Amino acid sequence: MKSKETTKTIEDKAINHIVRYLKKHKKIKKKDIKVVKKGIDIIAEDLWIEAKGCNKKETNIRITPQSLDYIAEQGRLKNYFIYYVYDMKSKKPKLLIFDYKTFKKHRHIEIKYIIQPAKIRRETGKPKIIDLK
Secondary structure, three states: OOOOOOHHHHHHHHHHHHHHHHHHHOOOOHHHEEEOOOOOOEEEOOEEEEEEEOOOOOOOOOOOHHHHHHHHHOOOHHHEEEEEEEOOOOOOOEEEEEEHHHHHHHOOOOOOOOOOHHHHHHHHOOOOOOOOO
């Protein structure tokens, strides 16, 4: 059975494609490209890049509010770009680049709820852990 690629693996592949693109087409030197993965994936000269990837044809792109908050706190929204690499399993992956204005104009806000079991247990002592042996 074939193992399914993780989101991290797909993102790492997208980052590699993007770094190659920056060096070849934007003529940015390797020393000026930093893979950060903290609120942002790549900083290349004055570009702050969120890397997104997909093995198949185009799909929806999700950006967390935390990422946008971090970029806004750093005063970098005008330098913020989403580099979306898709069709990565083909011989010719494709790249779409969105600036912040385009993203903001066309975004659809999706509300999600997140539960953090470890935090809840730490703060409340509940629920009790049940061993399933």
